[in-house]
Amino acid sequence: MEKVYEGKTKTVYALPNGNCLLKFKDDVTGENGKFDPGANTVGLSIEGIGKENLKTSIHFFEKINAAGIKTHYVSADVDDATMEVLKATPFGHGLEVICRYRAVGSFFRRYGEYIKEGAELPGGFVEMTFKNDDLGDPIVSKDALAILQVMNEEQYEKVKAMTLAITKIVADDLKEKGLDLYDIKFEYGYNGENVILIDEIASGNMRVYKDGKYVEPMDLTAMILGS
Amino acid sequence: MEKVYEGKTKTVYALPNGNCLLKFKDDVTGENGKFDPGANTVGLSIEGIGKENLKTSIHFFEKINAAGIKTHYVSADVDDATMEVLKATPFGHGLEVICRYRAVGSFFRRYGEYIKEGAELPGGFVEMTFKNDDLGDPIVSKDALAILQVMNEEQYEKVKAMTLAITKIVADDLKEKGLDLYDIKFEYGYNGENVILIDEIASGNMRVYKDGKYVEPMDLTAMILGS
Numbered sequence: 001m002e003k004v005y006e007g008k009t010k011t012v013y014a015l016p017n018g019n020c021l022l023k024f025k026d027d028v029t030g031e032n033g034k035f036d037p038g039a040n041t042v043g044l045s046i047e048g049i050g051k052e053n054l055k056t057s058i059h060f061f062e063k064i065n066a067a068g069i070k071t072h073y074v075s076a077d078v079d080d081a082t083m084e085v086l087k088a089t090p091f092g093h094g095l096e097v098i099c100r101y102r103a104v105g106s107f108f109r110r111y112g113e114y115i116k117e118g119a120e121l122p123g124g125f126v127e128m129t130f131k132n133d134d135l136g137d138p139i140v141s142k143d144a145l146a147i148l149q150v151m152n153e154e155q156y157e158k159v160k161a162m163t164l165a166i167t168k169i170v171a172d173d174l175k176e177k178g179l180d181l182y183d184i185k186f187e188y189g190y191n192g193e194n195v196i197l198i199d200e201i202a203s204g205n206m207r208v209y210k211d212g213k214y215v216e217p218m219d220l221t222a223m224i225l226g227s
Numbered sequence: 228m229e230k231v232y233e234g235k236t237k238t239v240y241a242l243p244n245g246n247c248l249l250k251f252k253d254d255v256t257g258e259n260g261k262f263d264p265g266a267n268t269v270g271l272s273i274e275g276i277g278k279e280n281l282k283t284s285i286h287f288f289e290k291i292n293a294a295g296i297k298t299h300y301v302s303a304d305v306d307d308a309t310m311e312v313l314k315a316t317p318f319g320h321g322l323e324v325i326c327r328y329r330a331v332g333s334f335f336r337r338y339g340e341y342i343k344e345g346a347e348l349p350g351g352f353v354e355m356t357f358k359n360d361d362l363g364d365p366i367v368s369k370d371a372l373a374i375l376q377v378m379n380e381e382q383y384e385k386v387k388a389m390t391l392a393i394t395k396i397v398a399d400d401l402k403e404k405g406l407d408l409y410d411i412k413f414e415y416g417y418n419g420e421n422v423i424l425i426d427e428i429a430s431g432n433m434r435v436y437k438d439g440k441y442v443e444p445m446d447l448t449a450m451i452l453g454s
Binding site: 092093109110111113114115121122125126127130132135138139140141142143144147148149150 | 319320336337338340341342348349352353354357359362365366367368369370371374375376377
């Protein structure tokens with residue numbers, strides 16, 4: 001198998017059938033030895049976390065595929081910590097699509113003059129940012145994405161609608177476990193004409209609360225997997 | 228006349244006919260005694276600049292009103308440094324609407340990974356920011372403005388269309404003087420059902436180049452007024 005990309009937490013290989021194989025590592029992002037899913041540097045290694053994140057991703061990808069929403073997920077081999085996915089071209093060099101149900105985090109820091117911390121955002125709110133630590137992950141609007149030729153207007157509307165639908169699937173699943181989704185981030189790419197959900201869906205991608213208290217990613221994984 | 232608001236560069240009075248009177252001051256924004264139209268503090272006083280900004284505003288407001296685009300401008304008295312305007316409720320507490328023809332300034336700083344400095348933005352690009360020095364004037368999208376209840380989607384599309392049309396009027400006027408508009412900022416409000424252009428349109432609101440060289444606001448005013 002040809003290695004096509006070495007990421008921070010995953011290695012990507014090309015498969016003979018034209019798909020890709022993602023190998024989940026035990027490296028996690030963080031800083032100064034502390035696990036931080038939002039960080040852009042590898043902070044430490046946690047034994048078994050690659051497989052835990054893979055299992056969480058399988059859990060959600062299967063629900064999303066079953067709902068008829070296109071993702072890159074094909075199949076997985078948990079023992080091998082690998083996931084077979086459709087080949088996809090990501091939008092830009094690290095475009096994150098965030099869906100927010102509550103005004104927390106950077107949304108509240110930016111717009112606190114206009115909304116209370118933790119206020120509900122009815123129906124969900126979608127925004128996109130470019131991953132760029134030095135610039136504090138700048139927000140990029142629909143019109144900016146079009147003029148920068150990263151994503152056209154039709155693709156934007158498609159990604160927004162998919163994001164609202166996928167977030168509802170995740171939130172409904174968490175709700176059954178007594179958990180409240182506050183926000184979640186995704187990545188998308190295109191495979192031919194199709195816009196598809198790519199990357200992973202693990203506890204580090206979302207901010208979840210239980211009875212008004214933030215749930216740490218490691219605890220959240222256990223709750224999602226019922227382990 | 229009742230004073231209703233004391234701004235940094237203008238004082239607002241209520242008129243008996245229901246309109247407002249803006250008195251242009253000679254105070255300009257800046258820092259450390261240096262004129263900087265983008266600053267949020269009054270930096271110094273420049274004799275006669277209030278009237279110059281008023282004359283520039285009259286010049287553009289009359290062209291915009293003549294094109295059938297709604298503004299708050301009613302009439303002006305240059306000797307008195309006053310402008311009579313329609314009463315309007317601004318969107319939010321300082322919402323700036325920016326139209327960009329070229330990738331310079333904060334747009335280039337944010338998105339330089341995806342575009343060359345000074346590149347043309349065909350057709351013009353509109354974005355909105357909340358004035359907030361501490362937060363670096365955060366960008367706010369159409370969806371964010373709606374969920375924060377600052378501006379609904381219909382108003383957003385109206386403001387965007389007005390901004391593109393007004394910017395073209397200003398750019399065409401500057402072009403006749405051999406000047407190139409790179410970007411410009413506006414403020415809008417609503418008067419009943421109508422969305423209208425408010426505030427002023429002076430050299431400090433725009434970034435203009437001549438033969439590839441930036442033109443300072445004071446020089447620009449002289450060129451616009453042909454004085």
